[in-house]
Amino acid sequence: MSRWQYSCEHTGPGTLAGRYMRQFWQPVHVLDKIPPGQARPLRIMGEEFTLYRGESGTPYLVDSHCAHRGVQLSVGRVDGEEIACLYHGWKYTGLGQCVEQPGELDEQFSSRVKIRGYPTRDYHGLVFAYLGKGDAPEFPIHQALEGEGIHEARSYERDCNLTNFLDNQLDEVHVGFTHPVGYARLPEIPKVRISRTKFAAVSHCSRPGRVDRISEFLMPNMLRFKSTTPYEGVNWADAVAWRVPKDDATTLSFTINRYVTTKEGEEAFLARQKRLRALPVPDVNAFAKRILAGELTFDQAMEEMGEHDPRYDVTLQDHLTMQGQMVVSNREAEVLGQADTGVVAVRDLWNEQLEDLDKYGEGRVWILPPPTVLTSGEDLQETG
Ligand code: FES
Numbered sequence: 001m002s003r004w005q006y007s008c009e010h011t012g013p014g015t016l017a018g019r020y021m022r023q024f025w026q027p028v029h030v031l032d033k034i035p036p037g038q039a040r041p042l043r044i045m046g047e048e049f050t051l052y053r054g055e056s057g058t059p060y061l062v063d064s065h066c067a068h069r070g071v072q073l074s075v076g077r078v079d080g081e082e083i084a085c086l087y088h089g090w091k092y093t094g095l096g097q098c099v100e101q102p103g104e105l106d107e108q109f110s111s112r113v114k115i116r117g118y119p120t121r122d123y124h125g126l127v128f129a130y131l132g133k134g135d136a137p138e139f140p141i142h143q144a145l146e147g148e149g150i151h152e153a154r155s156y157e158r159d160c161n162l163t164n165f166l167d168n169q170l171d172e173v174h175v176g177f178t179h180p181v182g183y184a185r186l187p188e189i190p191k192v193r194i195s196r197t198k199f200a201a202v203s204h205c206s207r208p209g210r211v212d213r214i215s216e217f218l219m220p221n222m223l224r225f226k227s228t229t230p231y232e233g234v235n236w237a238d239a240v241a242w243r244v245p246k247d248d249a250t251t252l253s254f255t256i257n258r259y260v261t262t263k264e265g266e267e268a269f270l271a272r273q274k275r276l277r278a279l280p281v282p283d284v285n286a287f288a289k290r291i292l293a294g295e296l297t298f299d300q301a302m303e304e305m306g307e308h309d310p311r312y313d314v315t316l317q318d319h320l321t322m323q324g325q326m327v328v329s330n331r332e333a334e335v336l337g338q339a340d341t342g343v344v345a346v347r348d349l350w351n352e353q354l355e356d357l358d359k360y361g362e363g364r365v366w367i368l369p370p371p372t373v374l375t376s377g378e379d380l381q382e383t384g
């Protein structure tokens, strides 16, 4: 019998964990992956939506289908800040209010038609939306991402449940094994100490001869961390990552990095970023599936990928471990050790919060904990 009665395995509409997740602003897309004037279908926590950008560039999130006869709105046309259905031109505002029905004679009819529309916000290049009930809570600003630096928003998809992903957040022992080369230059097995507050768990990882690596998991699905990069002229990057279920079988990862560079390093860094962004994006999930099926080795995958942004190597390594646990890892069968203290802390946080929600319902106040001083674990000058 697992010690956790509650988990975030199911996040669809109406589920307990889904209700919990929907109390928070969640990232749903990278802003510049959708040009102004275009629309995309989205699936988030088992629900379908339409994300479109008005001609001003503002992102809007509305229902997936037209109220009239149910055509998928993402194939419609963006007109100014509104979106018109491709079938008969019913037009909606970004809050879902129907404002035009070209084939209808009753001019008042449209005012009685509304689809779902959600508050959205662009934060350092990620589109966030509030999908919960009632008014959206205040948008949490992460101090680590504010201030000078080069911001970068990224996302990828991993074919596993949110639980596999969150179990990994403070699993520091995996770093040296799963990522032996490249970005994670922390090969030693760390000693891990976890400290807990009501909404967060902080891992302090010591490795011989290095400063501690301190990272922080925040409920419900955020990881704050600091890292160095192999880029010349980059001092460090502050990062916040969000793991958002697409559904119970696939999880999206969104990250905002704030790179702090030297004055001289800035230009070279931007040029490198531009070059990496122009490279083809490998289908990392497909490579992971082939490796897990025994059809390919990791090294062969690297060769087949050709030149690519080396951060996808890390993504592929993590795909192999988290997808290799099956879609949902089997907690009943696992054998936890003392090194899993971070895994336990994250599960405990979820268990406590869901028990609270189950007993008392929505409305409990969540507060963004004050910034913790985070460190990358590498022996570098890290300030700010
Ligand atoms: S189905 Fe959308 S306008 Fe008719």
Ligand SMILES: [Fe+2]
Residues within 6 Å of the ligand: 174, 175, 178, 179, 318
């Ligand atoms: Fe990893």
